[in-house]
Amino acid sequence: MASSIRIDNVSAGYGSVRVLHNVSLNVAPRETVTLLGTNGNGKSTLIKTIMGVVRPTSGRIVATIDGKDHDLIGKETEEIIDLGVALVPEGRRLFPRLTVEENLLLGAYRPTARARLKDNMAYCYEAFPRLAERRAQLAGTMSGGEQQMLALGRALMSAPSILIVDEPSVGLAPLFVSRTIDMIAQLKERYHLTVLMAEQNFIQAMRIADKGYVIVHGEIAFRGESPEEMQQSDLIRQHYLGM
Numbered sequence: 385m386a387s388s389i390r391i392d393n394v395s396a397g398y399g400s401v402r403v404l405h406n407v408s409l410n411v412a413p414r415e416t417v418t419l420l421g422t423n424g425n426g427k428s429t430l431i432k433t434i435m436g437v438v439r440p441t442s443g444r445i446v447a448t449i450d451g452k453d454h455d456l457i458g459k460e461t462e463e464i465i466d467l468g469v470a471l472v473p474e475g476r477r478l479f480p481r482l483t484v485e486e487n488l489l490l491g492a493y494r495p496t497a498r499a500r501l502k503d504n505m506a507y508c509y510e511a512f513p514r515l516a517e518r519r520a521q522l523a524g525t526m527s528g529g530e531q532q533m534l535a536l537g538r539a540l541m542s543a544p545s546i547l548i549v550d551e552p553s554v555g556l557a558p559l560f561v562s563r564t565i566d567m568i569a570q571l572k573e574r575y576h577l578t579v580l581m582a583e584q585n586f587i588q589a590m591r592i593a594d595k596g597y598v599i600v601h602g603e604i605a606f607r608g609e610s611p612e613e614m615q616q617s618d619l620i621r622q623h624y625l626g627m
């Protein structure tokens with residue numbers, strides 16, 4: 385059964401600094417939604433709030449998984465991962481001096497994920513045969529594109545139904561950006577995932593997104609129900625397409 389996530393009127397920040405202001409956003413089952421925003425507008429803060437790292441001051445975040453609603457606010461990050469929400473963090477956050485396989489094992493440190501370790505490792509190597517070939521290679525010696533593949537693989541180690549990817553294109557050469565975006569689309573199809581992807585690269589993000597939101601100064605400034613609608617927005621034309 386496919387999963388979805390609904391964010392209602394969430395406000396959050398750091399100490400007395402409020403970063404998110406009444407943010408509402410929906411990702412329907414099997415949808416790929418992109419959250420566009422330039423640096424410092426609150427994309428990562430929203431993602432950290434979904435993952436239980438930042439505690440919101442108000443609002444609701446509900447993930448519907450296998451037909452059951454779960455309030456995410458107040459849950460620990462580990463519980464959220466256990467429910468089936470996985471994050472690929474910005475900058476990948478791999479352990480460069482550990483091997484590919486060791487990095488993957490770290491994606492399955494929770495007891496529930498450990499119990500399914502063999503299956504999930506097989507699942508991950510099936511999704512990325514390149515990682516299987518390179519299982520003994522140190523992560524830090526791989527190309528940027530391969531590292532992004534490993535970061536995606538590590539997220540798959542918890543067998544998620546909702547995949548959240550924070551700026552996958554950051555720091556990658558253009559060819560690897562499009563390959564990474566293609567990989568996310570393929571994973572989504574193959575494993576019936578629901579995907580929320582923060583991005584600044586509008587053209588690449590919209591190749592795979594069904595719809596999108598633009599966040600400006602912590603507020604949703606625009607919501608487009610289709611790539612076409614997104615493309616027609618003045619905000620997007622000015623800030624993302626240079627028109």
Ligand SMILES: Nc1ncnc2c1ncn2[C@@H]1O[C@H](COP(=O)(O)OP(=O)(O)OP(=O)(O)O)[C@@H](O)[C@H]1O
Nearest residue numbers: 398401403421422423424425426427428429430474
């Ligand atoms: N740990 C923190 N403590 C205080 N302020 C923070 C912290 N992390 C982020 N901020 C502030 O919150 C705002 C939003 O940052 P956030 O990282 O969510 O933006 P972003 O859209 O993801 O941008 P980027 O692409 O640069 O990560 C910024 O003004 C930033 O300075």
